[in-house]
Amino acid sequence: FRLPDNISLDEGAVIEPLACAVHGCKRAEISAGDKVLICGVGTIGLLSMLTAKQMGASKICVTDISSSLLEAAKHLGADHVALVESQDAHVIITKIHQALGGPPDITLECSGTASGISMSIPVCYCSQATRSGGVVVLVGLGPHNVTLPIIDVIVREVDVRGSIRYGKCYSIALDLIASGKVNVKPLITHHFKLEDSVKAFETSRNGDGGAIKVLIHCNQEASI
Structure with a gap:
């Protein structure tokens, strides 16, 4: 893909992770009015946040263990941030629901940690994170095997989807940067x-x- 004249080499270096974020958001089928939770705001998480906004998400809450990354997320336009200080999923999920005014429609798991994945799909004994009938997309690469509350997923019909790499989304990422819709x-x-x-x-x-x-x-x- 040739870089347009108005995209610098520095910005070009971010196209690959942006394309990964675009693919994850497309897998989630984010649309206007959706409430979105993003777990983990490294480069992919932040780019997923920016992409979700462009796709019409009305409210976005992000979580991370790093206060500096959460500050960056706020600066880039996150509606709400939640610092993960506790191992108690109930505490974290309560923060998320309070911030969004209810459970998110879509969760993008971008941290790749086993604990992050368990939080995205609600554990049986705590408040639900993603709403019933909602979507969870696993963007971050975590351990080879993780334990999921599968009965909860089944009875609440939570769709769990994988996302890997950029899925022919390079041209979209280029357009988002070239048009100024996403500032990397x-x-x-x-x-x-x-x-x-x-x-x-x-x-x-x-x-x-x-x-x-x-x-x-x-x-x-x-x-x-």
Whole structure:
């Protein structure tokens, strides 16, 4: 895919994760008026939030264990944020329902953690997270095997859907950036030269300095 003239190389580096976010949101079939919960707001979670807004979500609540990422989410337009401080799913889900004024229609699980997946599909003994008849899309890659409250999923008819990669959504991601409908520039937080690649990976892994999207520049003349 050729980059349009109005998309920089920096923005081009974010097209792949944006395409993944677009595919996840399309799998969820987000439409106007939907209340959406996004669990985990790393790069994919934040881009999923921006995409969900463009698809018509009326309210978006995001959760994470990082207060700095939640601040970034608020800055980018999240309607509500919930810091995950407790292992008690009931506490977290209560926060979500209070924020959204009820259970979300759609949950995008972007953290990839087993606990995050268990929260998206309500455990039997606590308040329900995703509404009955709602949709849960597993975007983040978690452990090979997880335990799900399958009876709860069955009796409440919660649709659980997988999402992998970008599903022919590159052109959509390009259009979203080129048109200005999705601004990815605030997600690009750090720049490194090629010889500092190890430091770049460490920064990304540890989330140093509020790291979200970390870029490594192969062109030594690039402005860093």
